[in-house]
Amino acid sequence: MIALTGVKKCRPFLEKGKWYLFLDGADDKVVLSEVGAEQLKIALCMLPIYKEPGHFWGYNYPKNESLVNCELPEPGDVCVFLASEDSKALEVVANHMSVDDCWVVEPVLETLYSVSSSI
Numbered sequence: 856m857i858a859l860t861g862v863k864k865c866r867p868f869l870e871k872g873k874w875y876l877f878l879d880g881a882d883d884k885v886v887l888s889e890v891g892a893e894q895l896k897i898a899l900c901m902l903p904i905y906k907e908p909g910h911f912w913g914y915n916y917p918k919n920e921s922l923v924n925c926e927l928p929e930p931g932d933v934c935v936f937l938a939s940e941d942s943k944a945l946e947v948v949a950n951h952m953s954v955d956d957c958w959v960v961e962p963v964l965e966t967l968y969s970v971s972s973s974i
Contacts, residue, residue, distance in 0.1 A: 863953045867945035875907060876945040878952055879934040884961060887932045891957030895928040895935060898948050907938040931961070 867876045880886055887895070898904060906928075928935050939945050951957070 865952070866949055867939075867942050869942070874939050874942045874945050876904075876937045876939075876949055877934065878937070878949070880958055880961075881933050883958070885958035886961040887928055887930055887935070888957055888959040889930045891952060892928045892930045892932065894951060894957060895948070898951070899927065902939075902944040902947070903941050904937050904939040904944050904948065907936045930959075933961075 865876060865878050867874050869875075899906070937945060937948065
């Protein structure tokens with residue numbers, strides 16, 4: 856079992872009329888697992904959320920313009936910044952991503968943190 860205290864603190868927040876969710880595994884020294892990356896890909900397809908900076912075509916965004924930042928989350932990513940007009944959609948993602956299966960311990964991060972704390 857992984858300690859995900861930092862990840863579990865990641866909650867949607869409102870700023871300038873838009874909701875955001877910053878999923879960050881750095882404090883827990885974890886990265887997205889294959890399961891976590893796939894779950895986020897599914898959420899990006901099924902929910903009215905998008906990576907920030909970016910756009911979601913469903914909110915009257917012209918279909919012929921670039922969506923910006925359309926690269927999908929990958930296993931090994933430390934953080935993902937999401938946005939939406941719908942706080943409940945981001946709340947669902949935050950709750951779902953707070954489970955062990957979505958994250959794995961990254962030995963490189965553990966080494967970096969142990970070296971920096973000993974300096």
